[in-house]
Amino acid sequence: MKLLTHNLLCSNVRGLRPGGGFPLRIQASDVCVRPVPFNAAFVARLVPRLRWGALLEAAESLGHPSELPPEPSPDYEGDETFLRRVHHVLLEVEVLEGFLQCPDSGRQFPISRGIPNMLLSEEEA
Numbered sequence: 001m002k003l004l005t006h007n008l009l010c011s012n013v014r015g016l017r018p019g020g021g022f023p024l025r026i027q028a029s030d031v032c033v034r035p036v037p038f039n040a041a042f043v044a045r046l047v048p049r050l051r052w053g054a055l056l057e058a059a060e061s062l063g064h065p066s067e068l069p070p071e072p073s074p075d076y077e078g079d080e081t082f083l084r085r086v087h088h089v090l091l092e093v094e095v096l097e098g099f100l101q102c103p104d105s106g107r108q109f110p111i112s113r114g115i116p117n118m119l120l121s122e123e124e125a
Contacts, residue, residue, distance in 0.1 A: 001116050003058050004090040007050055009116065011102035011109070013124050020104035023054035026061050028098035028111075033064075036091045043087045044077045050090075059089045 011021030052071060059065050066085045076082050100109040100116055107124070110117050 001095045001111050001114050002091055003055060003062075003093055004046070005116070006058050006095075006100070007055055007090075009100065009118065011105060011107060012118075013102060013105045013107050013120060016102070016104045021102050023051065023057060023103070024100040024109070025103060026058055026095060026098060026100060027108075028062055028095045030095070030097035031062050031064075032094050032096055033088075033092050034094055036087070038084060038087050040080060040083050043083045043090070046090065047072050047076055047083075047086060055089065059093070062093060062095070064089055064093045 006024065006026065009022075009024055011024060013021065056065070056068055056070070059068065066089050068085055068089060069082075073079065073082065094114055095111050096114050098111045100111060100118075101107070102109075
């Protein structure tokens, strides 16, 4: 699971307060870094859509903060160093095995071979 995917996922367990299932906490047992071709325009289009605080927390929890600033600078689109750092964290750092944990309910969702299983039982939905 790439951190781009993580930035989009939330828990939908019944009974959570609005927005309560985000961001999911990562408990990784196997993390790898796989090179991905850099595309500055693609990364620049992603930046305004990201939940920046969740990305920083996720990268830190995996030991890959990659010197990301607390907030993107207003002129990030022309800053290749910044875009390469974001690219690395979003697309090259990958969780292969572990769990995602809902911050409100504590429900754990397994990650197996890089794929998070977000399915809920009937009682949870």
